[in-house]
Amino acid sequence: MGLKVYADRMSQPSRAIIIFCKMNQIDFEEVRIDISKGQHRTPEFEKINPMKQVPAIIDGRFKLFESHAILRYLACSFPSVSDHWYPNDLTSRAKIDSILDWHHANLRRGAMTYVFNSALAPALGFSLNAQAAEEGKKLLSSSLLKIKSFWLKGNSRFLLGNAQPSIADLSLVCELMQLEVVDSEERQRVLEPHQEIRDWMENVKRATHPHFLEVHGILYKVKARLESRRNRVSPKL
Amino acid sequence: MGLKVYADRTSQPSRTIIIFCKMNQIDFEEVKIDLSKGQHRTPEFEKINPMKKVPAIVDGRFKLFESHAILRYLACSFPSVSDHWYPNDLTSRAKIDSILDWHHANLRQGAGTYVFHGAMAPAFGLPLNAQVAEQGKKLMLSSLSKIELFWLRGDSRFLLGNSQPSIADLSLVCELMELEVVDSEERERILEPHQKIRDWMENVKRATHPHFLEVHGILYELKARLESRRNKVSTNL
Numbered sequence: 001m002g003l004k005v006y007a008d009r010m011s012q013p014s015r016a017i018i019i020f021c022k023m024n025q026i027d028f029e030e031v032r033i034d035i036s037k038g039q040h041r042t043p044e045f046e047k048i049n050p051m052k053q054v055p056a057i058i059d060g061r062f063k064l065f066e067s068h069a070i071l072r073y074l075a076c077s078f079p080s081v082s083d084h085w086y087p088n089d090l091t092s093r094a095k096i097d098s099i100l101d102w103h104h105a106n107l108r109r110g111a112m113t114y115v116f117n118s119a120l121a122p123a124l125g126f127s128l129n130a131q132a133a134e135e136g137k138k139l140l141s142s143s144l145l146k147i148k149s150f151w152l153k154g155n156s157r158f159l160l161g162n163a164q165p166s167i168a169d170l171s172l173v174c175e176l177m178q179l180e181v182v183d184s185e186e187r188q189r190v191l192e193p194h195q196e197i198r199d200w201m202e203n204v205k206r207a208t209h210p211h212f213l214e215v216h217g218i219l220y221k222v223k224a225r226l227e228s229r230r231n232r233v234s235p236k237l
Numbered sequence: 238m239g240l241k242v243y244a245d246r247t248s249q250p251s252r253t254i255i256i257f258c259k260m261n262q263i264d265f266e267e268v269k270i271d272l273s274k275g276q277h278r279t280p281e282f283e284k285i286n287p288m289k290k291v292p293a294i295v296d297g298r299f300k301l302f303e304s305h306a307i308l309r310y311l312a313c314s315f316p317s318v319s320d321h322w323y324p325n326d327l328t329s330r331a332k333i334d335s336i337l338d339w340h341h342a343n344l345r346q347g348a349g350t351y352v353f354h355g356a357m358a359p360a361f362g363l364p365l366n367a368q369v370a371e372q373g374k375k376l377m378l379s380s381l382s383k384i385e386l387f388w389l390r391g392d393s394r395f396l397l398g399n400s401q402p403s404i405a406d407l408s409l410v411c412e413l414m415e416l417e418v419v420d421s422e423e424r425e426r427i428l429e430p431h432q433k434i435r436d437w438m439e440n441v442k443r444a445t446h447p448h449f450l451e452v453h454g455i456l457y458e459l460k461a462r463l464e465s466r467r468n469k470v471s472t473n474l
Contacts, residue, residue, distance in 0.1 A: 050383075050386065050387050051339070051383070051387075062328050062331075064331050064332070064335060065335060065339075066334070066335040066338035066339055067338075068334070068338045069331050069332075069334035069335040069337075069338050070331075072331065072334055073327060073328075073330075073331040073334070076327055077327055090310060090313055090314055091299050091310075093310075094299075094301050094306050094307075094309065094310040095301070095306075097303070097305065097306035097309055097310070098301060098302060098303040098306040100306075100338075101303040101304075101305045101306050101337075101338075101341070102288070102302075102303055104338070104341035104342050105341050105342070105345075105346065108342075109342070146287075146288065149287065150287050150288075
């Protein structure tokens with residue numbers, strides 16, 4: 001019994017796992033868990049992941065959740081994975097671990113809070129919250145500044161000046177892609193001051209083509225739906 | 238030039254690194270960065286860690302921040318470290334990674350928020366915030382329940398049913414120790430329903446004796462200072 005990946009492609013960390021597997025020719029079965037339909041709260045899925053979150057994997061009889069733990073496990077377990085994703089060299093690996101750890105309370109918290117409270121909440125049965133969105137946006141912006149200043153110094157193609165992407169690049173850029181569902185002008189205002197961030201996102205997209213585009217397909221569909229709903233409410237003057 | 242650990246012992250992740258090094262006979266120089274005096278914001282320290290946070294390490298010319306990344310690096314780099322801290326076996330290691338990742342947005346966010354906004358803030362010249370503290374408390378309580386249900390099932394001495402502690406045990410228990418600075422009756426009310434948590438904390442303390450007690454000394458001093466301040470305020474009524 002091969003690798004099963006339980007995912008919702010609307011979930012940023014789910015997308016990172018799927019793209020990683022496809023890029024590295026890891027055979028897997030994608031099992032869709034639709035968050036908007038509450039499928040993560042079924043007793044069946046709770047047996048897979050008691051935290052009731054995606055992504056989660058089963059490899060043989062081994063179950064695992066938390067996307068960074070999954071990425072590390074896949075990188076170390078499958079011989080087809082190229083070294084640049086999660087290098088064997090201890091100091092290179094530690095630097096990537098550092099970014100992955102920092103991510104939780106910084107970029108992820110900021111971006112998720114902002115996107116959820118300004119755009120996505122209604123799709124999940126919650127209401128928007130402008131104040132929470134604003135706090136998220138502050139943390140998002142300061143996180144983007146830090147990424148720029150520390151990890152993308154001097155025309156880096158990828159984080160840490162690496163010539164090829166690591167699991168940190170993939171995880172963080174998938175997070176940033178969630179901004180696609182926010183109002184387009186708002187999104188532009190957030191990213192406009194950050195040329196290095198935009199270049200870096202393009203580099204990751206290109207390096208993981210065509211899987212990146214294909215896996216993000218659902219996000220563009222949701223974006224279109226939300227935009228049309230916003231236009232109906234307040235048509236552009 | 239050996240290992241330098243930049244730490245403030247009132248910081249939970251700082252204590253984790255120090256105890257880990259002492260338990261594993263890793264030679265290091267502890268450099269105190271006093272957060273209450275703003276020493277993390279000096280230009281000198283910014284060169285060590287541009288994120289201006291503790292802990293951080295310098296090993297030779299290699300700099301690293303984020304306590305979990307540091308723990309993984311030390312466990313893999315120093316031959317004196319016993320395997321149970323961060324096992325070589327990939328699935329055992331992945332399970333520990335999973336807990337370390339989960340920690341950021343769950344126990345750490347909950348307990349950290351509750352303790353800071355409910356008790357610690359005045360030590361840094363900031364006001365308490367009961368509403369924010371209450372939100373933190375909710376998250377902390379639900380995190381404690383999850384730890385008990387998933388990782389301390391049955392008669393587990395340590396997380397995942399392990400018979401010896403891992404870096405996940407050390408990191409999470411050091412986080413919980415911060416509760417010592419909260420009002421004693423409050424702290425008892427929080428931990429009273431969680432026998433498994435209390436037993437687990439005792440197991441970790443015993444397994445890392447005497448270093449655990451010694452390294453937490455400053456916390457008990459801080460607890461006494463905050464308690465006396467609380468008593469002064471309420472006797473003014």
